[in-house]
Amino acid sequence: MTIKLKIDGREVTVEDGRDLLSIALEQGVDVPHFCWHAALGSVGACRMCAVKVAPGEGTPGKVEMACMTPASDGMVVDTTDAEAARFRAQVIEWLMLNHPHDCAVCEEGGACHLQDMVVATGHHDRRARGPKRTHRNQNLGPLLTHEMNRCIGCWRCLRFYRDHAGGRDFNAFGAHDRLYFGRAGDGPLDSPFAGNLAEVCPTGVFTDKAWSGVYARPWDLSATPAICTGCSAGCNVTLNERGGTLRRVLNRYHGAINGFFLCDRGRWSPWSVDGPGRLTGAVTLPRVAGAVGLGSPRASLESNWALRRLVGPGRFFAGVSDRETALTARMAALLKASPVPSLTEMAAADAILVLGEDLTATAPRAALALRQAVRGAERDLACKKGVALWLDDAVRVAGEGRRSPLALVTALPDALDDIASFAIRRAPHDMAAFAAAILAALQGRPADAEASAIAQALSTARAPLIIAGAGLGLAGPVEAAASLATALGPKARLALFPAEAGSFGLSLLAPAGGIEAALAELERNPGPLVVLENDLFRRADPALVERLFAKATQVIALDHLATETTTAAALAVPVAAPAEAAGTWVNHEGRAQRSFAFRPADPQAPTAWRVLAALAGETPEPGLDALLEALVADLPALAAVRDGAPGVDHGPVPRAHPRQSARTAGNHPDRATRTDPDSPLSWTMEGDRAPEPALATWTDRPGLHSVSAEYAAQQWIGGPLKGGDPGVNVLHAAADAPALADPPPGAGLLGLPLHSPFAAHEADAASPPLAARAPAARVTLHPADAARLGLTAGALLVIDGRPAPAPLSLDPDLPAGHIGLSGLRALRPVILGGAP
Amino acid sequence: MTTDLPLTGRARPDRVPHSLPEWRALGGYQAVERALALTPLQVLDTVDAAALNGRGGAGFPAARKWRFMPAAADAVSPGPNYLIVNGDEMEPGAFKDRFLLEALPHQLIEGTIIAGFATHATEAIVLIRDDYRAAIAGLTRAIAEAEAAGLLGDNILNTGYSLHIRVHPSAGRYIVGEETALIAALEGGRAMPRKRPPFPAQSGLWGRPTTVNNVETISHVPHILAHGAQWFRALSRTEEGGTKLYGLSGRVNRPGLIEAPMGTTARELIDRAGGVSGNGRLLCFQPGGGATGFLGPEALDVPMDFGHVAKAGSMLGTGTLIVLDETACPVEVTARHMAYYARESCGWCVPCREGLPWAARILHALEEGTARREDLQALHDIAREASPRGRSFCDLMGGAMGPLASLLSRFGDLVDDHLHGGCPRRRAP
Amino acid sequence: MTLPADLETRIRHLVAHEGGPRAAMLETLRSVQAAEGWVSDERLAQVAAVLGVTPAELDGVASFYSLIFRRPVGRTVILLCDGASCGLNGADAIRDAIRDRLGIGYGQTTPDGRFTLINSACVGGCDRAPAAVVGPDRTLVGPLTPALLEELIGGAP
Numbered sequence A: 001m002t003i004k005l006k007i008d009g010r011e012v013t014v015e016d017g018r019d020l021l022s023i024a025l026e027q028g029v030d031v032p033h034f035c036w037h038a039a040l041g042s043v044g045a046c047r048m049c050a051v052k053v054a055p056g057e058g059t060p061g062k063v064e065m066a067c068m069t070p071a072s073d074g075m076v077v078d079t080t081d082a083e084a085a086r087f088r089a090q091v092i093e094w095l096m097l098n099h100p101h102d103c104a105v106c107e108e109g110g111a112c113h114l115q116d117m118v119v120a121t122g123h124h125d126r127r128a129r130g131p132k133r134t135h136r137n138q139n140l141g142p143l144l145t146h147e148m149n150r151c152i153g154c155w156r157c158l159r160f161y162r163d164h165a166g167g168r169d170f171n172a173f174g175a176h177d178r179l180y181f182g183r184a185g186d187g188p189l190d191s192p193f194a195g196n197l198a199e200v201c202p203t204g205v206f207t208d209k210a211w212s213g214v215y216a217r218p219w220d221l222s223a224t225p226a227i228c229t230g231c232s233a234g235c236n237v238t239l240n241e242r243g244g245t246l247r248r249v250l251n252r253y254h255g256a257i258n259g260f261f262l263c264d265r266g267r268w269s270p271w272s273v274d275g276p277g278r279l280t281g282a283v284t285l286p287r288v289a290g291a292v293g294l295g296s297p298r299a300s301l302e303s304n305w306a307l308r309r310l311v312g313p314g315r316f317f318a319g320v321s322d323r324e325t326a327l328t329a330r331m332a333a334l335l336k337a338s339p340v341p342s343l344t345e346m347a348a349a350d351a352i353l354v355l356g357e358d359l360t361a362t363a364p365r366a367a368l369a370l371r372q373a374v375r376g377a378e379r380d381l382a383c384k385k386g387v388a389l390w391l392d393d394a395v396r397v398a399g400e401g402r403r404s405p406l407a408l409v410t411a412l413p414d415a416l417d418d419i420a421s422f423a424i425r426r427a428p429h430d431m432a433a434f435a436a437a438i439l440a441a442l443q444g445r446p447a448d449a450e451a452s453a454i455a456q457a458l459s460t461a462r463a464p465l466i467i468a469g470a471g472l473g474l475a476g477p478v479e480a481a482a483s484l485a486t487a488l489g490p491k492a493r494l495a496l497f498p499a500e501a502g503s504f505g506l507s508l509l510a511p512a513g514g515i516e517a518a519l520a521e522l523e524r525n526p527g528p529l530v531v532l533e534n535d536l537f538r539r540a541d542p543a544l545v546e547r548l549f550a551k552a553t554q555v556i557a558l559d560h561l562a563t564e565t566t567t568a569a570a571l572a573v574p575v576a577a578p579a580e581a582a583g584t585w586v587n588h589e590g591r592a593q594r595s596f597a598f599r600p601a602d603p604q605a606p607t608a609w610r611v612l613a614a615l616a617g618e619t620p621e622p623g624l625d626a627l628l629e630a631l632v633a634d635l636p637a638l639a640a641v642r643d644g645a646p647g648v649d650h651g652p653v654p655r656a657h658p659r660q661s662a663r664t665a666g667n668h669p670d671r672a673t674r675t676d677p678d679s680p681l682s683w684t685m686e687g688d689r690a691p692e693p694a695l696a697t698w699t700d701r702p703g704l705h706s707v708s709a710e711y712a713a714q715q716w717i718g719g720p721l722k723g724g725d726p727g728v729n730v731l732h733a734a735a736d737a738p739a740l741a742d743p744p745p746g747a748g749l750l751g752l753p754l755h756s757p758f759a760a761h762e763a764d765a766a767s768p769p770l771a772a773r774a775p776a777a778r779v780t781l782h783p784a785d786a787a788r789l790g791l792t793a794g795a796l797l798v799i800d801g802r803p804a805p806a807p808l809s810l811d812p813d814l815p816a817g818h819i820g821l822s823g824l825r826a827l828r829p830v831i832l833g834g835a836p
Numbered sequence B: 001m002t003t004d005l006p007l008t009g010r011a012r013p014d015r016v017p018h019s020l021p022e023w024r025a026l027g028g029y030q031a032v033e034r035a036l037a038l039t040p041l042q043v044l045d046t047v048d049a050a051a052l053n054g055r056g057g058a059g060f061p062a063a064r065k066w067r068f069m070p071a072a073a074d075a076v077s078p079g080p081n082y083l084i085v086n087g088d089e090m091e092p093g094a095f096k097d098r099f100l101l102e103a104l105p106h107q108l109i110e111g112t113i114i115a116g117f118a119t120h121a122t123e124a125i126v127l128i129r130d131d132y133r134a135a136i137a138g139l140t141r142a143i144a145e146a147e148a149a150g151l152l153g154d155n156i157l158n159t160g161y162s163l164h165i166r167v168h169p170s171a172g173r174y175i176v177g178e179e180t181a182l183i184a185a186l187e188g189g190r191a192m193p194r195k196r197p198p199f200p201a202q203s204g205l206w207g208r209p210t211t212v213n214n215v216e217t218i219s220h221v222p223h224i225l226a227h228g229a230q231w232f233r234a235l236s237r238t239e240e241g242g243t244k245l246y247g248l249s250g251r252v253n254r255p256g257l258i259e260a261p262m263g264t265t266a267r268e269l270i271d272r273a274g275g276v277s278g279n280g281r282l283l284c285f286q287p288g289g290g291a292t293g294f295l296g297p298e299a300l301d302v303p304m305d306f307g308h309v310a311k312a313g314s315m316l317g318t319g320t321l322i323v324l325d326e327t328a329c330p331v332e333v334t335a336r337h338m339a340y341y342a343r344e345s346c347g348w349c350v351p352c353r354e355g356l357p358w359a360a361r362i363l364h365a366l367e368e369g370t371a372r373r374e375d376l377q378a379l380h381d382i383a384r385e386a387s388p389r390g391r392s393f394c395d396l397m398g399g400a401m402g403p404l405a406s407l408l409s410r411f412g413d414l415v416d417d418h419l420h421g422g423c424p425r426r427r428a429p
Numbered sequence C: 001m002t003l004p005a006d007l008e009t010r011i012r013h014l015v016a017h018e019g020g021p022r023a024a025m026l027e028t029l030r031s032v033q034a035a036e037g038w039v040s041d042e043r044l045a046q047v048a049a050v051l052g053v054t055p056a057e058l059d060g061v062a063s064f065y066s067l068i069f070r071r072p073v074g075r076t077v078i079l080l081c082d083g084a085s086c087g088l089n090g091a092d093a094i095r096d097a098i099r100d101r102l103g104i105g106y107g108q109t110t111p112d113g114r115f116t117l118i119n120s121a122c123v124g125g126c127d128r129a130p131a132a133v134v135g136p137d138r139t140l141v142g143p144l145t146p147a148l149l150e151e152l153i154g155g156a157p
């Protein structure tokens, strides 16, 4: 049902049951606000959004908080009313009683929601005398700074951190005007989503520590739309640059994927670009012929394709194990069969089964989506009680703590256990059997109580969701997930998360196999080996990699990072990091999204696809558009990738902000190019901002300079971007792939990957902020296994002939027969040596 | 027992609570028997007819609130209904619930059973401020006695109705008395008020249908059931039923509690309290605790019920008067109130969290003689901007504006005098 | 100092009877305080662990309420009313008398650890103004006079 109301004289028609504030904002009427947040709803704490509301034309109005007032038919809303404006001005004066006048030294200055609101209400004289309240700040770890004196008590931080992201080590302390938001004591924030505090805080209490370290004014930063390469979710980010260095990574709203929030890995892993781990040095490129190529799950589609072109399809392999290669291809093939849920759709599922995946570590943003999904039952009950869904706190109470069913079948205690209705532990190889029991129950056959209960929850759900992934490297859970989704029928959705950001892109290029196959090929037809952006030692059994290298006549490794692989290679060629290169990334949905270089190419480290062309003796393509033409000509099924973003001739679109404090500020003297051969984006402030969201650089508008105004670019609040959410689906290009079975576990010890949200890939380890945040590596055994093997905690083991990354610890939660290992790619037998 | 002092008439002068046999000898629990023989709706209608307004401060008709409580069959989701008895009593100037809790615990239990029955409650919780240790101990003892006698707990008096009562001490905060904050406190958390609607009857404790009533409100209930609605209404001098447990403190000769017909005038009450102390001449009074605006001698003959006091420009609130004689300074009294309310703000919303401490600071400066004229302007602005309902999240700040706004309008000249060297009454010999 | 066994038993009992660890947080804090006078950081962390909540969650509650003491207090806590009715009847004089006699103001504890003075309003003793609530049993005393104060101080542990 729709209703009609008037806002500032303009008639608007909206869905019934909404709050006045979000309606006004959607209509472009920027009512001041603090505590309201598009993703966190209305709570009515700041009292900033006062407007005059009359129930009808000609009836007397009253000052009401827009965010707490349901719109009704015939309502007349005046946001400019003098009484309302006077109250808003009073609220700002109250807020500024204790807020320090430290804008000049505050990171947030210039892109601060509080500044915007102070200006909007016209507050400029301080009447209050006497000292301001002061607090002691906390050291919140390597990622965020804490400056509590700037707090205006809007409660957004707590509502995000606890209510939205489920973090429990952060709280509000004290009362009245001695409120304090922080931890019980110093220490890094537990949640892998803590970084969002820097964006949800409307002032400068929480700011990005990495940014602070290389601070530049927000208006002096250039902005480049990019895709996070931290996992296969494909979140959208904005990379801020000045003077040729990365200064900050921000969430870039995408209505179907990340919405308003990123994970910390996404926010800080790009910092590897300016970290100490860069591969540098001038090299003379040889001509390469007859080579075998190993593509990479952390390289763009374009770079992988350029390698494929260099070596030929028959000599093009994936730089992961044969099993992972086949598994990834199988996942893509399975997903091709049905619509794949976006993260936003996953957040709307009402019964969820996760099979084997440590989602919080392997695709963190998806885990955050599940945290919202389980609130569905609470929302339903609140709805029945007539509670409006935008009243976030009220919904939490009215929902009586109900949760939509979430079943986690994992090998280890899971970060989502706190919201799971079923937290089920199974050894990796037993998961498929458990899933089979659920399937049996679905088909009306007898099954154990837990499996039956899960089957019941899934079958009665309106929108059930089954999730699996490559986190264990096993086919069993993936195949089982697909069978369950099929059994549940068309209402069910299947989400499969491949190992990395580039996994599906690589797979769509149909590599002829993985590392084992590449070794076999080299044995048949020796030649040089070209390794693209990949530390093979992290992706496969080191012994296998050593054998492979031994077989190659020469190893040429391209990377932006110095790794064990580049060290072992005869020739290590520095290339651009993902953040420095234009390219396409195909996420778990099969959505191809374009990412752009945040700074002009360093001639010493060109984009990998240019280097690969040079290795082939070709003249490198002038730009990405030409490369994509060649790619599409080669693989017509991938034609849609061209539509991932507009081509160069759509430019210039300025990366530099129109407010740059000097007209040349966006340029850096050492680099000649102002234009980008691979995108319509320029590093100047010339040109017009693009209407296409894929090229969106800044979302601010007059009077609104902070990320709190992100809503302005959305079709409706929390909905798709104006112009459509970026990305095109290319999953149809996946080849069919046969069902896979896992080899039997065997009698020896099985290495079980211990994933971490802060340390997934080598780029994370090369990012100084993330490396500082990452937990220590772990090597763990079940105490009984340790006893059987005569090992005690602290033992220094040798695993597969290499020293273990950490002393042994004992963990009763580990399934018997397994050894938990940080940094392990997939479950596989390992050989244990005693203490050296 | 028909008496014109139903609420306090049976209390012992030493405030020692009655044992159960003593209480029953005084007619105790007959009202419960009578009520449980009726249907919940009949009980509700009786209380409705008695025009019992809530005594916690807002004066909302008790029965009207009860009617929102769904019976199990009508509930949106299965689960308990709760009745909460509010004995937080931290309003400055209020000390009436302490008496009812300490001296008459069985009366409260009776009322709780009857109100619980009418609201389909399966569990009742009496929240008592932690400082009222004697009340906590006495009520706990009385509950155990009643349970042992089959008057409380499972299957009360074999009627099939079951109600368990728990006593919950508050850990100390004025805002705990606000009904939604109280619910948050009972859930073990920070006592932060919650948005209404949804009202507690819809979504209260743990999201379940919940009624919150004041100790005095509940203590009246047994008498209504025992003697009928008409009798109860007849106790009053106005349209609002019953007697009221008034209190007098501040500058009166015999401070204390007075049960009197609803609508008794301040003049009578002050007389019964031995008259104004100090210089003996009334300057002004707050009719119902700290959060009610000052009234002057012209209001001495206003019937003290919710409606009339509101019409006179203040609020009946808790009905506990704070009396000021001509040598007392209303600026000082308001400064004390404001310091208290500022300290007791929960911190949720900006006007209260930031506005009250500022107001308190200015009032203190006025007293000390360090205030400037622009401070006074700010004080006026705070009162003007925060007084209308709905400006702050809950009614704490709105209540706090009662004394401030009336101070500024009623005693403008006296406040101005404070700009020249502080409080003139303190300066005076 | 490890958590005394009886306290742990009491906490487990509370969790079972208050409807879960969250609901038991306040009562748990009160139990700790009843046993030890205040709630130290160390106890807070231990108790949180028994409850299965984080120290941040428990302290968020503890720090909200004014009668959960997060700093050590004297053996006898005097909650002196500074509200209006008591103020109108000489509460400030009592405050000054305590300062003269014990050397402490609001929020302070005597060096010998005997007394802590806290301002509190209102204590529900307006008819006995100026009033205070004193000691572990929160006894209401008033109207306070210098003589009564002296008696009180003498009789306190």
Ligand SMILES: Cc1cc2nc3c(=O)[nH]c(=O)nc-3n(C[C@H](O)[C@H](O)[C@H](O)COP(=O)(O)O)c2cc1C
Pocket: B053, B054, B055, B056, B057, B058, B059, B060, B062, B086, B087, B088, B089, B090, B091, B174, B175, B176, B177, B178, B179, B180, B212, B213, B214, B215, B217, B218, B394, B395, B396, B399
């Ligand atoms: C700040 C604040 C404090 C309150 N304190 C109390 C209190 O201590 N006792 C009480 O009964 N009601 C108090 N109330 C009123 C309650 O919110 C609620 O209206 C009352 O308990 C309902 O009972 P009644 O309908 O029987 O009056 C307070 C309200 C506010 C806004």
Ligand code: SF4
Pocket: B175, B193, B344, B345, B346, B347, B348, B349, B350, B352, B353, B392, B393, B394, B395, B396, B397, B398
């Ligand atoms: S008015 Fe606001 S800050 Fe004050 S007590 Fe109510 S909710 Fe808390």
Ligand code: FES
Pocket: A021, A032, A033, A034, A035, A036, A043, A044, A045, A046, A047, A048, A049, A065, A066, A067, A068
């Ligand atoms: S945005 Fe409406 S009260 Fe804060």
